[in-house]
Amino acid sequence: MSVLAALLRKELRLELRTFESVPGMVLFSLTIFVVFHFGLDRASVEGDLAAGILVVTLLFAGMLGLNRLYVADEEQGGFDGFLLAPVDRTWLFVAKAIALFAYLVALEIVMVPAFALLLLEPGLGQALPELALVLALTNAGFAIIAALVGAIAVRTRARDLLGPLIALPLLVPVVIAAAGLLEPLLRETGAGGLDAKWLAILGLYDLVFGLLSVAVFDPLLED
Amino acid sequence: MTTAIELADLGRAYGERVALAGVSLTLPAGSTLVVFGPNGAGKSTLLRILATLLRPTTGTVRVLGGELPREAWKVRGRVGLLGHEPMLYRELSARENLRYHARLHGVAAERVDELLDAVGLGARAGDPISTYSRGMVQRAAAARAVLHDPELLLLDEPRANLDPAAAEALEPLLTGTTERPRTRVVTSHDPAGGLAEADVALGLRDGRPVLLGPAADVTVEQIGALYR
Secondary structure: OHHHHHHHHHHHHHHHHHOOOHHHHHHHHHHHHHHHHHHOOOOOEOHHHHHHHHHHHHHHHHHHHHHHOOHHHHHOOHHHHHHOOOOOOHHHHHHHHHHHHHHHHHHHHHHHHHHHHHOEOOOOHHHHHHHHHHHHHHHHHHHHHHHHHHHHHOOOOOHHHHHHHHHHHHOHHHHHHHHHHHHHHOOOOOOOOOOHHHHHHHHHHHHHHHHHHHHHHHHHHOO | OOEEEEEEEEEEEEOOEEEEEEEEEEEEOOOEEEEEOOOOOOHHHHHHHHOOOOOOOEEEEEEOOEEEOOOHHHHOOOEEEEOOOOOOOOOOEHHHHHHHHHHHHOOOOHHHHHHHHHOOOHHHOOOEHHHOOHHHHHHHHHHHHHOOOOOEEEEEOOOOOOOHHHHHHHHHHHHEOOOOEOEEEEEEOOHHHHHHHOOEEEEEEOOEEEEEEEHHHOOHHHHHHHOO
16 A cells, blocks of 8 residues: 555655646646537536536536556656566556546636536536545546556557547546536536436446446556 | 576677677676666666667676566566666655655655755755756765665666765665675776776677676776777
């Protein structure tokens, strides 16, 4: 666990010193909301449209985080430094996934109120606990895929393109399940309950891809 | 005397391009192998294979008793690499960088400050690496490479960017102690200086060994011919 703590401390310190990920993700998400606000030519959205906008915006803003996740390690020799250490390489994956999860939470702290203010017809008040649960499961799925795909993409010349190209198809189930879960929470008529089917799908996705990623991450780092 | 490195017909190719081929040698523990050769001769590739960072495409490699890449886990943590990349995060201070590596290697935090003092960076240890001169970065990188007191030290032109005083200050760290001399593989472009510290000399050209033998039997002129 001390290895994980060391990796996490390094990740968070680098982000706090450089502000390379979170501010960019926040600004990007706000920009998308403004574009939707004018592009849809409507004062507000609700239900499935609101759910779709929220999930897609989160996904695209998260892609900025994916693209930056391993850049410092690749450009500054951090990969080699880590690979020379006698530690389980899976810790790097776990640390990157946790760090990105934290960045997504920071993003949502700004993004969700901004979404409610700029676009959403109903308030979020009563749906907040359910919304937090759905976003946490969505973040987990995204962070797992991003930590895995980022490690592949960063070693290629077209990393900014390759990361999203691999990650987006893998994240389609997350988008569908998250939108399915958010739709009743964002209805104009008032928040409905969470659909257990979508909740199970999202939870299962996180579990399966989490285990798969742990299994394949070490060989991925091999030359 | 135990053997630290055994290479038999070692080769490495990047696609069609052969970076290293036909390297066979045995290096006893505690000795220094100095590798000479012009840029692109395969020196850094050899070091990265020995460090477990690259897989050989042909031949066999045994380092510190472990066959690579199959037993790389036995070797990691016993090897130190000072390459062209300092392996230090620019936005972190030297102390933060070394403490990070110390935790990865299970080394006590006190050793970090000892080493930073030893390389003359004690006063600037809290400053970000991005504010250091190239020589200071090289000194911090050297401290990182020996942080875990490795049995085998791989040094890729270790004195690059260092003034003579800094190079001299680093010498004890890089050579080890008389009681426990380090096994070292050093790349160099300095025939006289390289031969002076070598027990065994290897000359590479276009990835192939063209010179190999005890350093005492190799002349500066032979090394110089590699570059012509």
